Amino acid sequence: MKSSKVARRAAMSALGAAALALPLFSLMPGTAQAADPIRIGVIYDFTGPFAAGGSTAAAVGNEIAVELINEQGGVEGHKIETIVADAQSKAEVAINEATRLLDQENVDLIMGVFSSAHCVPMAQKVDAQQKFMWANVCVSSAVFKDKNLKYVFRGQVHSDQFGWASCTFLNEYAEKKLGKKPSDLKVAIIYEDGPYGSGVAAGNEETCKSYGMDVTLKEGYSATAPDLSSLVTKLRRARADVILHTGYNPDITLFLRQAKEQGLKWQALIGHGAGYGQIDKLTEAFGEDANYIYNTDPVAAQLLDPKTLAPGLGDLTAEMVKRYKEKTGANEVPPHTSMGFNQAWIFFSDVLPRAIKQYGGYDPESLRKAALDTDIPVGGTVQGYGVKFNPPGHQMAGQNERSSPVVMQYVDGETKIVWPTAIQTMDPVLPLPDSHTYAR
Numbered sequence: 229m230k231s232s233k234v235a236r237r238a239a240m241s242a243l244g245a246a247a248l249a250l251p252l253f254s255l256m257p258g259t260a261q262a263a264d265p266i267r268i269g270v271i272y273d274f275t276g277p278f279a280a281g282g283s284t285a286a287a288v289g290n291e292i293a294v295e296l297i298n299e300q301g302g303v304e305g306h307k308i309e310t311i312v313a314d315a316q317s318k319a320e321v322a323i324n325e326a327t328r329l330l331d332q333e334n335v336d337l338i339m340g341v342f343s344s345a346h347c348v349p350m351a352q353k354v355d356a357q358q359k360f361m362w363a364n365v366c367v368s369s370a371v372f373k374d375k376n377l378k379y380v381f382r383g384q385v386h387s388d389q390f391g392w393a394s395c396t397f398l399n400e401y402a403e404k405k406l407g408k409k410p411s412d413l414k415v416a417i418i419y420e421d422g423p424y425g426s427g428v429a430a431g432n433e434e435t436c437k438s439y440g441m442d443v444t445l446k447e448g449y450s451a452t453a454p455d456l457s458s459l460v461t462k463l464r465r466a467r468a469d470v471i472l473h474t475g476y477n478p479d480i481t482l483f484l485r486q487a488k489e490q491g492l493k494w495q496a497l498i499g500h501g502a503g504y505g506q507i508d509k510l511t512e513a514f515g516e517d518a519n520y521i522y523n524t525d526p527v528a529a530q531l532l533d534p535k536t537l538a539p540g541l542g543d544l545t546a547e548m549v550k551r552y553k554e555k556t557g558a559n560e561v562p563p564h565t566s567m568g569f570n571q572a573w574i575f576f577s578d579v580l581p582r583a584i585k586q587y588g589g590y591d592p593e594s595l596r597k598a599a600l601d602t603d604i605p606v607g608g609t610v611q612g613y614g615v616k617f618n619p620p621g622h623q624m625a626g627q628n629e630r631s632s633p634v635v636m637q638y639v640d641g642e643t644k645i646v647w648p649t650a651i652q653t654m655d656p657v658l659p660l661p662d663s664h665t666y667a668r
Contacts, residue, residue, distance in 0.1 A: 263305040266580070266590055268294075269329030270310045271340040271350075272568075276317025277451075281477035281503045282564035283342035285552075286365045287312075289568030290340060292551045297576045304584040308576065311335055315346055322346035323353060330359050336590055337362060339572065342564075344368030344387070344424035351380045360592040362579075364571035365564065367501065368423040369431075372624045379592050381579075381599045383571045383615050385526050385631040386624070387424065390500045391431015394472055394524045397498075397635045397647040397656075399439040405658040406469065406495060411440035416468035418459060418483075420475045421448035428474040428500045436472075444468050451479050459483070460490045469659075469668075470496045477503035481513055488517065493668040495659035498522040498635070505563045507638050517665045518638055520657050522646070527634045529566040529610040531645055531653065538608045544573075545610045560643070563636075570611045578602055578615070606630060612651070 272287035273279050294308050302308060311333050315322035322341070329335045337360040341347045347366030354361040355377045363371065363382040367390065371382065395415075402410045417432045419425035425448060433446055444466040449459055456479070463471065471494050475483065480503040503509070505525050510518040530549050534542025548569050552561050583590050583598035604615040614630035635647035637656055644654035660667035 263302075263307075265307045265309040266303065267309045267311060267333070267335045269313060269326070269333060269335035269338045271313045271315055271322060271325055271329070271338060271346075273317045273342050274314040277476060277478045278315075278317040278342055280506065280509060281342075282365070282501070282505050282562060283315075283317075285506075285556075285562045285564040286342055286568030287340065288552055288555055289548065289565035289570075290364060290572045291568075292548055292555075293569050293572035293576060295551070296547070296573075303576055303580045306584070306590075315341075315343070317343070319343070319346050319349065323350055326350050326354060330354070330357065336360070337592070337595065339575070340364050340568075341366050343422075344371065344427070345422040347371050348423045351375070351377060355379050358592055360595045362571065362575050365567045366424070368427045369624070369627075370423045370427055372618075372627045374623055375625070376620065377626050378620065379596055381617055381626045381628075383574050383609075383628045383631065384567060385613075385633045386627055387427030388431040389631065389633055390428045390474070390524050391433070392435045393633045393635060393647070394498045394500065394522070395432055395435035395439060395441070397522075397524075398436070398441070398470060398496075400647070400649075401656060401658055405656065408469070409440075411442075413441045413470065414444045414466070414468045415441050415470050415472060416445040416463055416466050417443060417447075417472045418445070418463070418475075419448050419473070420451035420479055422451060424502070425451070425474040429472075432472045432474075449479070451476050453479065453482070455486075456483050457486050457490065460486050460492050463487075464490065464492055468494065470494065470498065472498050472500070473504070474500040475503055477506065477509065480504060480510075484514060484517070488665060493666055495668055496520075496522060497666065498524060501525040501563070507562065507641070507643055508558060508560050510638070511641055519640065520660055520664065521638050522656075523563075523636045523638070523643075524633050525563045525636065526567055526570075526611050526613075526631070527636070527645065528561060528563040528643060529570065529612075530561055531636070531643060532610075532612050532651065536607055536651065537610070537612065541608075541610050548610070560641070566611055570609055574602075574604070574609060574615055578604060604630075 273283035313325035339362045344366040361380045369386045419429040504523040529545040583594040587594035606614040646656035
């Protein structure tokens with residue numbers, strides 16, 4: 229296995245490209261000469277199971293945003309300097325790296341974080357130190373719910389929304405596609421039992437039951453479990469029409485393999501981000517069996533019609549896609565790349581300039597005030613949603629109230645948007661075709 233240093237170089241290699249003209253978000257350098265760089269501690273998982281589950285893809289997106297900003301002269305004359313840390317897919321390493329970056333490297337803020345299991349304790353620790361953290365990828369609602377954090381912000385969707393989206397999609401299509409009223413639909417909810425999986429599963433259960441669906445099984449498991457055959461046996465007994473699954477990469481692979489071995493069948497399998505957001509990994513492991521899997525996630529920016537977005541964002545997305553493919557050699561650009569890029573871009577193009585110009589700098593208090601002023605309408609980011617942060621005192625203070633996920637489906641190696649219907653690029657294939665390995 230490559231060392232974390234080598235992995236970082238592979239994932240975050242710099243490009244010596246010419247400056248890119250992006251009129252909508254052009255950040256003109258300030259008049260001060262030789263302004264100090266803004267030092268940002270960037271934390272992702274470059275080794276361990278989370279790396280292939282989307283963390284490295286998000287990190288590359290994050291780095292592309294930094295490159296573009298620096299090629300334009302930085303923010304108000306300040307170049308962005310990143311100090312990259314590998315969380316190694318371990319919560320204790322992530323916390324230790326955050327402490328090192330803040331206390332020893334003296335970074336101005338923390339950015340990144342893939343895993344919710346890392347994000348929940350890290351956010352509390354950073355906020356308690358009155359330092360600033362900008363969360364790019366982690367989705368657990370527990371990061372913010374009832375915490376009243378002051379210096380932690382997240383433009384990303386949260387796990388309650390994942391659970392809501394997949395069940396709402398089913399509610400809209402149950403009768404039309406499956407010939408069943410929602411009250412006759414049997415749903416099983418399985419999930420890794422960390423903050424991420426538990427949060428999504430809670431949203432699934434609450435929303436599906438609100439539509440009258442029969443939740444025949446709800447069960448969690450450890451993401452590091454070596455065997456899920458007992459869970460598969462329970463699912464066979466439950467005979468659910470639809471399985472809602474929240475997991476990372478190795479556990480999803482294990483589940484799908486053992487489900488095939490034990491003859492588990494379903495009409496639809498809906499995943500929720502993380503490992504389900506990696507179409508290339510699913511296709512590599514399962515070939516045609518990965519066909520028609522659904523994934524609920526923030527949308528991959530390149531799937532949106534640029535006409536529905538603010539001027540210039542289509543060009544920005546195209547540049548992100550081009551650079552990602554050049555860096556990785558990949559043909560498909562996963563949603564996590566857009567997450568890492570979009571959240572970083574919102575910070576660099578909207579929050580940071582305001583903090584410097586209106587509040588006098590980029591200390592935690594200036595950044596906090598600038599973030600609370602953010603007011604980006606729907607269609608104003610590359611992922612389509614707008615940005616407005618819940619204020620202090622709100623149950624989800626610091627969370628973007630305008631974020632929203634979509635439901636996608638994989639067909640012949642391509643990702644299609646199937647919900648919401650207003651932006652769908654394909655009518656969903658539901659139920660699975662009779663010829664499919666997992667079809668009931």
